Amino acid sequence: MNKERCASRDQWQQCSYSPIGGAAGLGRGWSQPLQQQQQQQQQQQQNGSGWQAMLQCTRAIGLKERWESVDLGEIMFSLCYLPTAGRLTLTVIKCRNLKAMDITGYSDPYVKVSLLCDGRRLKKKKTTIKRNTLNPNYNEAIIFDIPPENMDQVSLLISVMDYDRVGHNEIIGVCRVANNAEGLGRDHWNEMLAYPRKPIAHWHPLVEVKKSFKEWHGRAASFDSQGSCPSPKPPSTP
Template identity: 95%
Template sequence: MPWRTKEASSPSSANPSPEALQSPSSRGNMADKLKDPNTLGFLEAAVKISHTSPDIPAEVQMSVKEHIMRHTRLQRQTTEPASSTRHTSFKRHLPRQMHVSSVDYGNELPPAAEQPTSIGRIKPELYKQKSVDGDDAKSEAAKSCGKINFSLRYDYENETLIVRILKAFDLPAKDFCGSSDPYVKIYLLPDRKCKLQTRVHRKTLNPTFDENFHFPVPYEELADRKLHLSVFDFDRFSRHDMIGEVILDNLFEASDLSRETSIWKDIQYATSESVDLGEIMFSLCYLPTAGRLTLTVIKCRNLKAMDITGYSDPYVKVSLLCDGRRLKKKKTTIKKNTLNPVYNEAIIFDIPPENMDQVSLLISVMDYDRVGHNEIIGVCRVGISAEGLGRDHWNEMLAYPRKPIAHWHSLVEVKKSFKEGNPRL
């Protein structure tokens, strides 16, 4: 046979060992010893040391090699999936898994014998999907603050808006016992002085309030009012926890208020009560040929009261920003003792057309104080780098040159990172 010829011509056969010169009967006895497991383990270790070891006859080496190959084939048959379809699924979800059939152990010993396994039947995507669904459910539960049911009706004879808080449903638990002690605060914005609230209901997540609240307000002012409901959890020994809030911007959204209408609203997650700072209306107009930008401050409404009198002394400051740095600033006149000032004042900046995509405007509504520092009531920003309406207003101005474009903008609080030298919202 070829392997015999190769073995005979190999360098190792030039110096045969005494064991290699034994009689055929001795070789037969050695082959019979292969059936003994203890002897087989010793010989396998010897084969691992060297393929051409002079201490082991060639016939023994080949017998051991054949036994190893038979053992390897048996191991492969045991661990491979029974179905080709399942095997394909397994490879798809575990792409880095090494296929058993592609392993070549050569003349080395195979790994320790493994118990038959059903790994081919496992579908890892089921476990992954389960964890993802669990995370989604957890996040949704964290954001879910329940619902509140209330009704609105306007009393034309007494010029009073009647708000009836009916009930709440599926509130989150704020106490260690898995319950809450909820109550509701009611405001008719922008007036925060008139604050009304329901009774506290102990240890329930589905309280029934059924209480009426009256807000005197002329009918023509209803369009500018907002209903603000804040749901709290009462705590006798510490600060009350806020569960969430509901803000109804348009009181005529559900009905014309001539008859009582029941309304269901989702309670929005909040950790503190939202502060309505008011709104400002201004127009933007750009002349490309002259490189002139005109901002006309028209008026403000429902500004936050900053003085003890319940009013403010507001003026508007407009800053021209470039790459986060203030280049220029201009101001309007001061309007005394009002929350709804009217200005109709134009502020002009000279900006070349090629620099329009690098600048933005920061509009700050300030409260003038004769003694001390002037306070910021709220701000808004317009420009390419602004967000929401601020960006849309700027783009609309550029799309219609030489035409004044006016919009109402809500004022927002200045972020803590806002500094005079780094005026970023």
């Protein structure tokens, strides 16, 4: 920079470098005098609160849209366990406000229930398919034989699926119940064990498939599979 163009110290203070035009001279590359800069800064500070409010509003709208985009619907089912018979009954009652998966604005939902143990799928069962609806009613019972000594080792993965005639069926959302599940999934399981022989029904929100759920789906195993988790055995007959 050429300081000779500012004859005095006062003039030097008025000559502040601006990165817009580089160091080409006072006509280009140098900002306006300090008084005009101060006036602009004061005006920006006065308008700053308005801009901040607009930014906060925009962020709030974006956050709302993000939460709304992951609203997959809910499923209601009941759990009932008979310790003497070693029988767990999950009754799929209904779903509501499911995510539309087809171009028609509807889905063809059915429910798949997988019996898991340490990430291995031991068995799976399905409900019937309900056509063109986002609020299907099922009232279908799914039964698994699980001895009491294995109840702490197993979990149930409930997947609401969209049937597709062409291609693969899509997962709308899932939920999980077990003694080591999170939130409502754990509470529902513990309530079932606390009140044996009594059906306990709750609504469960559907969530997106996590990595752990994908691993469970990929590790299918039969009752004869060998692993760290013993396969549930049928209860002994008296």
